[in-house]
Amino acid sequence: MAKKATKIKVNKAEAAKRVKKIWPILETTYPDAKSALNFRNPFQMLISTILSAQCTDARVNMVTSKVFKKYKSPADWAKADLKDIESDIRSTGFYHNKAVSIKNASKAIIEKFDGSVPDTLEDLVTLPGVGRKTANVVLGNAFGKPAIACDTHVIRLSRRLRLSENSDPVKLEFDLAEILPERIWTVFSHSLILHGRKYCRARKPDCANCPISGYCPAANNPDLW
Ligand code: SF4
Numbered sequence: 001m002a003k004k005a006t007k008i009k010v011n012k013a014e015a016a017k018r019v020k021k022i023w024p025i026l027e028t029t030y031p032d033a034k035s036a037l038n039f040r041n042p043f044q045m046l047i048s049t050i051l052s053a054q055c056t057d058a059r060v061n062m063v064t065s066k067v068f069k070k071y072k073s074p075a076d077w078a079k080a081d082l083k084d085i086e087s088d089i090r091s092t093g094f095y096h097n098k099a100v101s102i103k104n105a106s107k108a109i110i111e112k113f114d115g116s117v118p119d120t121l122e123d124l125v126t127l128p129g130v131g132r133k134t135a136n137v138v139l140g141n142a143f144g145k146p147a148i149a150c151d152t153h154v155i156r157l158s159r160r161l162r163l164s165e166n167s168d169p170v171k172l173e174f175d176l177a178e179i180l181p182e183r184i185w186t187v188f189s190h191s192l193i194l195h196g197r198k199y200c201r202a203r204k205p206d207c208a209n210c211p212i213s214g215y216c217p218a219a220n221n222p223d224l225w
Contacts, residue, residue, distance in 0.1 A: 008224075010165040016179040018161065021215045023184065026191040029211050033190035035141045037061065040140035042117040043109070044068055047077075049137045050101050050129055055092040063092055074115055077106035101129020119143045132170060140186030148173045148185045153196030160200060160218040160225060 026033075036057035039045040042066065051060045067088050069120065071077045085099040092098060105127040109117060117138065118124055124135035133149050140147035140225075148154075150169035154176075158164045164175035180188055199210040207213050207220045218224035 008159060008162065008165045008176075010162050012175075012179060015163045015175075018215055019163065019179055022161065023188065025212050025215075026195060030191045030194045032077050033187050033194055035137070035190065037141075039142065040068075042119070042138060043074060045142035046105065046117055046127075046130070046134070047102055048106060049134045050098055050105070051089060051092045053098070054094055060092060061209070063089055074106040077102055078110055097129070104128035105130060115144070117147070121147070132173070136173070140189070142195045144162040146185040148176050149189050150176075151189075151193060152202075153193045153200075154189050156202060157192045157196050157200050160205070160216065161212075162217045175221045184202070 007118060035045075037045065037052060038061045039046040039048050047068075048060050048064055051063060070088065071080060071085075080103065082099055082103060085103060086095045089095050089098055089102075108127050112126070113123065119131070119139065120125075121135050121139060124130055124138060125132060133151065136147035136149040139145045140149060142180075150158075150173050155167055155169060157170055158172055158176060159167060163179060164172045166172045166175055176188070177185065195210075195212075199206045206224060207216070207218075210216065210219070213219040
């Protein structure tokens with residue numbers, strides 16, 4: 001059973017001050033923070049993001065390097081046989097659900113949005129298989145709009161850094177939106193993901209070498225992880 005998130009208290013004014021200290025360090029540490037998924041347009045980003053659930057970005061890129069040559073438009077995915085899609089994306093895992101989402105989202109893009117991926121959160125989440133996190137990834141990366149995508153790293157680090165007391169991704173997104181300048185919403189999420197992979201890992205965070213440890217309330221304190 002997953003470990004229940006510990007209850008913590010966060011002072012928003014303090015959290016905002018903490019962001020001002022840690023952001024310049026994160027920005028310098030991860031100057032190229034961006035999505036590792038390969039895409040050429042919002043539609044490809046949408047497909048890649050759906051495929052990336054429970055899968056590494058490297059694996060998704062391997063699969064999309066082939067499938068984006070075979071299926072070029074929403075119409076190509078919409079009319080494809082479900083079994084063919086499943087077989088083409090099988091190695092990303094959960095391939096049946098992902099194939100259904102991709103096919104149905106493609107149909108909806110054609111029927112409701114004239115074949116173009118919508119560029120608002122409200123419209124994106126109406127697409128089958130597209131939740132708030134996927135919508136934010138597409139908005140932030142493919143449309144360049146400010147968007148905070150709360151994946152597991154963003155949730156874990158935001159709590160350790162006491163930027164939010166929530167582990168529910170939607171509540172956490174709203175907390176971060178309150179304390180982060182809008183211009184860094186997207187890149188801040190990417191930086192936290194990179195930081196989570198490099199230093200602030202789930203089980204054994206490397207606080208001894210972490211460049212933001214001086215501002216982290218959980219530094220060297222396993223009770224606060
Ligand atoms: S000091 Fe430790 S807990 Fe805090 S962000 Fe760095 S690695 Fe994570």
